[in-house]
Amino acid sequence: MHGAEAPKLQPLVLSAIALAWIATFALPFALRLFPGAPVVTTVLEPKHTGNTFPLGNGRFDLVVDAHLPMSSDRQNRQLYYALTMTDGAGASHRYDGELGDRWQTRRLGRRGTAPVHLEHLSTSHEIDSPAGGSLRLDDVTLSGVPNATLSGSFYRHRIPGAAWLLVGGILLGVCALAFDLWWDPRRTPTAALVTATATGAMLVFCSSAAGHPGLRQVFGSTIVGGIGECRRRVSSPGWRDGLRGHARSHPGAQLDTGCDGGREPPGTVRESRRRCQARGQATPANAAGSCGSHSSAPQSSSSWFRVPISIN
Helix, strand or coil: CHHHHHHHHHHHHHHHHHHHHHHHHHHHHHHHHCCCCCCEEEECCHHHCCCEEECCCEEEEEEEEEECCCCCCCCCEEEEEEEEEECCCCCEEEEEEEEEEEEEEEEECCCEEEEEEEEECEEEEEEEECCCCEEEEEEEEEECCCCCEEEEEEEECCCCCHHHHHHHHHHHHHHHHHHHHHHCCCCCCHHHHHHHHHHHHHHHHHCCCECCCCHHHHHHHHHHHHHHHHHHHHCCHHHHHHHHHHHHHCCCCCCECCCCCCCCCCCCHHHHHHHHHHHCCCCCCCCCCCCCCCCCCCCCCCHHHCCCCECC
């Protein structure tokens, strides 16, 4: 009876795990993308020094927006700002940075070019106000772009700290690895890899200083988190030694990389020998061998940028 009921419960359990996983990682992204209504919005100019902002206690995000005058010239402009504020306990805090825009030239085909306008007009500063009370603006300094103005909006910081996010990501990674080992220990731990990539993307995105993040920042943090995790995994000595040991003990094994079927593309013998000579090791007889050995098991020439290999 137990064997008959297991297939019916298995899809429900997998669906619950998948929904919990998605909700856990989607919540920090949603809180960062949608911070809610601002508590206070003000103009940050030297003539407005002395103003007080009733924030209360807790952590806040000060989003600074620069407003540059219209310009017909394609010149790079940098606005430097420095803000000095005093919290309810009497402690002084300084927040500074640079905002502006710049022009670049992008190639179109072999001969064509096109100008590209890049803008960086907003940034975010985290403010901790444990004593509560009001925040006073003491000094504002603007330089670099004449007639430029600055505005600030205070939002409640609702995202957990980086340490909590890291601990949560590690716990989820351990659970995902246990799930992979329970599901099939011979396969690549796909759930653990995806969890580690999502953790890296979450940390990069939530710790960024973007004033108004969007989908572009989400995609960028996902790429950065994925590249960092893949390079960390494939650069570990245990992973490489285990792969070479398997190639020596199973000369005819077929390695599945998930990208090109595990076979070395033709014409890479010269590249393989060049890499081995740069390491000071014996060159293989063919492209399939690894440095220092003549194993006949095929290996990929670009394995440094691949996910760990699954051996079936």
